[in-house]
Amino acid sequence: MNALLVVLLLGPLVMAAVAAVIGRNRSRLAGRLGAGAAALGFLGAAVLAVAAALGHPASVSVGSTPAVTADRLAVVLLLLVYGVSAIVQTYAIRYLAEDDRAGWFGAGAGLLTTASAVLMTSDTLVVLALGWTVAGVALCLLLATYWRLPSARDGVRRTAVSFLIGDVALWSAVALIAATQHTVELRALAGAALGGPIIALAAGLVVVAALSRSAQIPFHRWLPATLAAPTPVSALLHAGVVNAGGVLLIKLS
Secondary structure, eight states, X not given: OHHHHHHHHHHHHHHHHHHHHHXXXXXXXXXXXXXXXXXXXXXXXXXXXXXXXXTOOEEEEETTEEEEEEOHHHHHHHHHHHHHHHHHHHHHHHHTTTOTTHHHHHHHHHHHHXXXXXXXXXXXXXXXXXXXXXXXXXXXXXXXXXXXXXXXXXXXXXHHHHHHHHHHHXXXXXXXXXXXXXXXXHHHHHTSOOOSXXXXXXXXXXXXXXXXXXXXXXXXXXXXXXXXXXXXXXXXXXXXXXXXXXXXXXXXX
């Protein structure tokens, strides 16, 4: 099961690299590979869900520190991530047919899928923040699919500024918690007696990060500026990325 989790996390990333290489000349093949990887990821997540329900969650560690774990919450979120990704990428095969930017979309979608899956399964604050940041970068790349359009460039700029503020807030919260609690493991923090002004500040920073990614006031202006992106990008954005703020709050609850 541990090996299956690694394959699930790295599969879309490999397909992203393939799409970046062959996407311009073989856009339909690249799209099919990306959609297929996401569909297989959904099936793999279903297998991990059964294992988690039976009390045997898959886990991958870096050294002696757990990095990602497919526990009961994570497998539900993985099913959502891979399910949405598979549907959107399958739709994009026809929507972006003969479009010279199809490879760009495939690469961005694969990177976003992997980053989101890492975020959902993260077992430490550092891995969680890393997945959060990479997912934001992937979305900005997707929003730049039609970079030649001034409206697309404006949308990327607005989105990048909002995401940067949120990312700085989240990484600052990670630093504060690590400095005060001397651990970044979520399971250890779940059993710790957290309190005091530093932890309250860290919690506030986490909320700022969630607001920025979910386009809530005062970070609401970036979302309407993304209308120049193609429909598959909008689908990934509205069905997935804007919900990341809620996922972050649940993971750190």
